[in-house]
Amino acid sequence: MTVMISQVFLQHYWWAIVSILASVLVFLMFVQGGQSLIYTLPGNSIQKTMIVNALGRKWEFTFTTLVTFGGAFFASFPLFYATSFGGAYWVWIAILFSFIIQAVAYEFRSKPDNVFGKTTFDLFLFLNGSLGPFLIGVAVATFFTGAMFTLNSMNQVHWATHWYGLEALLNIRNLALGFAVLFLARVNGLLYLINTLEDNELIQRAVKKLIINSIPFLFFFLFFVISLLISEGFAANPVSGIITVEKFKYLHNLLQMPVVLIMFLAGVVSVLYGIGITLLKKSITGIWFSGTGTVLAVFSLFLVAGFNGTSFYPSLSDLQSSLTIRNASSSHFTLKTMMFVSFIIPIVILYIWYAWRAINNHRITEEEMNSEEHKY
Amino acid sequence: MINNIDLSLVEWSRAQFALTAIYHWLFVPLTLGLSFILAIMETIYVKTGKEEWKRITKFWQTLFGINFAIGVATGIILEFEFGTNWSNYSWFVGDIFGAPLAVEGILAFFLESTFVAVMFFGWKKVNKRFHLASTWLVAIGANLSAMWILVANAWMQHPVGMVFNPDTARNEMVSFWAVLFNQVAVDKFLHTISSGFLLASMFVLGISAWYLIRKREIGLAKKSILVAGVFGLLSSLMVAYTGDQSARTVSRVQPVKFASMEALYEGKSNAGLTAFGILEDTGEKIGDRKVMDFAFKIQIPGLLSVLTSGDRDSYVPGIKDYISGNERMGIIPTTGKMENGKHAMDILTAYMNAKVKNDTVQMSSLKGIFNEKEFNDKYFRYLGYSSISKPEDVIPDVPGLFYSFHLMVILGFLFIMIFSVALYLLFKGRLAANRWFLWVTFLAIPFPYIASELGWILTELGRQPWIIQDMMTVSRAVSQISTGTVVTTFILFTILFTGLFISEVSIMIKQIKTGPKH
DSSP states (O other): OOOOOOHHHHHHHHHHHHHHHHHHHHHHTHHHHHHTTTTTSOSSHHHHHHHHHHHHTTHHHHHHHHHHHHHHHHHHOHHHIIIIIHHSHHHHHHHHHHHHHHHHHHHHHTSTTOSSHHHHHHHHHHHHHHHHHHHHHHHHHHHHHOBOEEEOTTOOEEESSTTTTGGGGGOHHHHHHHHHHHHHHHHHHHHHHHHHBOOHHHHHHHHHHHHHHHHHHHHHHHHHHHHHHHSOEEEEOTTTOOEEEETTHHHHHHHHOHHHHHHHHHHHHHHHHHHHHHHHHOOSOHHHHHHHHHHHHHHHHHHHHHTTTBOSBOBSSOGGGOBOTTTSOOOHHHHHHHHHHHTTHHHHHHHHHHHHHHHSSSOBOHHHHHHOSSOO | OOOSOOHHHHHHHHHHHHHHHHHHHHHHHHHHHHHHHHHHHHHHHHHHOOHHHHHHHHHHHHHHHHHHHHHHHHHHHHHHHHHHHOHHHHHHHHHHHHHHHHHIIIIIIHHHHHHHHHHHHOTTTSOHHHHHHHHHHHHHHHHHHHHHHHHHHHHHHSOOSEEEETTTTEEEESOHHHHHTOHHHHHHHHHHHHHHHHHHHHHHHHHHHHHHHTTOSHHHHHHHHHHHHHHHHHHHHHHHHHHHHHHHHHHHHOHHHHHHHTTOOSOEESOOEEEEEEEEEEEEEETTEEEEEEEEEEEETTHHHHHHHSOTTOEEOOHHHHHHOBTTTTBOOHHHHHHHHHHHHHHHHHHHHHHHHTOHHHHHHHHHHHHOHHIIIIIGGGGGGGGOOSGGGGOOOHHHHHHHHHHHHHHHHHHHHHHHHHHHHHHHTOTTTOHHHHHHHHHTTHHHHHHHHHHHHHHHHHHTTEEETTTEEHHHHSOOOOHHHHHHHHHHHHHHHHHHHHHHHHHHHHHHHHOOOO
16 A cells, blocks of 8 residues: 655654754753753762762763754755755854763763863863753754855855854844753753752752742743744745745744644743742652653744744845755655654653663662762 | 865865764774673673673773763764765755664664663662663664664765756655665675674773783683683674675775775786785876886785686776776776766756756756666766866875775784684683783784774775765865864864873773772
8 A cells, every 4th residue: 555645744744853853852951951050059079979970871862862853854854954064064063062072071070090180071061061052042043033045056055154153143032042042951950950869958059049040041031932923034935935024924833833832832831830849849840840841842943943834944145045844855755764764763762761760760869979880 | 066166175174074083983893892792791690690790791881981972972073074064965965865864863872872871870770681681782772873874874885776856956865775785885884893893802802911911800801801702703704704795895886996905007817816015106197196006015816806706817907997998898988987977967057057047848858868767877877077177086095095905904814813812722721821922912902993994094085086986076065164164173173082082091091900890
């Protein structure tokens, strides 16, 4: 039996997969958020060890999700990969550097004879923790605010500035999303640590930090969302593919896709609920609400960027060079083949869940840190 | 089309990718092999219940952990660099090349990273069998990770399973299985993982030998030598076998690379296999390229002909045959390929122009040509030759290929000997007393690393000037950014990698000196 699967369906399917990976990545950046707090959160060195170890047991998930996000984006929308990576060179290279230094920092920091000393590797953790989420936020913001490139008839990219992506840092909306993602990562990092560590004094310190970080998160997040709703967007004609500027495009997207709107609102409420029960009810399960909320909110923002005939990577230099899920995607055959591969994702999630539970079956204590052989 | 390609940009982009790949490959083979050695050791522990084997497993696991993270860190860069530095390539082949990378992430990386956490932290948290299963899954995951990227690399050496779509100006996949079971991919995967097994075995063997020299950890050392010796000997035999298979495939699909590896300029019947030789400049030239010949060589008569086609009298074409053509062998001269490639490019350009003008009549007549078998077989397969300006440009670096290939092969045979002797002495009970052999084994640790890197240098240097064999040149594939930008990141990468490498080696040495926990 041959089932015809349309190219339009596959393009939407793969944009949804990429969006899921992105949203899970933003949630898993609680590892980075936690790392950005290693200088200020712990009150003593054993607390610092506990924090680093609680985060260190999860860093590979975040890292692997980032790699898979990149691979899936490359495979399903190669024109985006070629255009953005090859043009906004410095942004991606900076993100890359911040993740290279993370991978080794955990393993090397407390090993004897590591040449550069613990302070250096802790600085690496801090830099990755701060710059990683911020820069990823800035890069994703350009999905809405656009970038300066043109494509020729052979789809080869020409970048209009010699800043190669650094110009994105001059846009206040990009910065706002960068900071929103950073403070969200810190909030999630704190909620994760509150859930994982068994140390009352440390948890009290984390709760205080949670208040301090929730406020800037809300400020930057609201600033970005409001500016998004009132801004112009880039709409692609469903028949001709011609790109035009549409007023309130992103607001229209939310209203025209009510499921996405509901998911978005549910996500925001869930994040706030996670923060709320931690502050008001001293609950330690806030991370599950805030994590679910993060996934829902980011997922719906990605759908707003790419669905409903929207250009997900608008060109500010040449409107018609703008990328849509239609003009940037892989061929029907490739998308279809990879769709079959993607059916395995639920199994992957199941075994990750199972392994996660096996390792996190009880909270990390000071005693464990003194007896554990494999310690960061 | 991009005119005025900046050659220094191409060279710096190549240098950056080579730097990243070479550093990455300092760490990955150990992960590939040591993960299986850990799994074997832990299986013995679970089967016998002897705590000694648990201690041995944990000791090697510590070294595995130090190496693992840095392998992961250097790996992500390669994935990013396809986009950042080779964006034209990324678009041209993203439809095919991207898929294995995505599959790699979904199928292999998560397997590896999930169970590596259980392997490190699960000793006291999960039961023995779950832990053992996790260790095996790490090994399988690590080797599967290698598989998909090798499939992608094999496609660059020997593109299969795709058609060109003039509308999108790129290649599109039509058969996933053809891409996956590409002969080059199969050879490459088997050769690469077995070389990783070999390298890890030599690592374990060498360090164990050092303990025996120091008269420390005798039990751990002997048991480790037993596992590494058997695993290493089997792997080194597999390396030799798969290497031979790879060379045969190269002789079919990348004949210029093959002739260059052998430094065979003049084709001949009854061609001898050079075991080793020293090349010198003959003063003769092909275009502006020097022709080399042997100042000295050790050669086995007739063997090259036998190896490539099973017949001593068969003709093995040389580099000159591919440049000037050889009608009897059906080899088109490079100038002919350049003309055919240019014709294909002219048709493509005409199609593009018609598309811009929205000339549908012209478009449909030209599009028909792209579906013609003759056009594809005779012209389009040489599309890449349209950007070759001189025939001799298709010759890779002959001395570079010749030396890296032959050194690798010689080292490969040396490893088989070391593993055999180690096992022989171990079974005779004379290993611990044989100090000179223990020293040889210990000092041999770097050599599999050298051989393994030489293998990649051979593969990638031999692919030049192509990024995709016959389809696209490296210079057409590069991202159009300023050379200064690439030079800056090259310097940053060099500093960072060198620093991390020094740190890794220092930590490793300290852990080895400290020895296992008692």
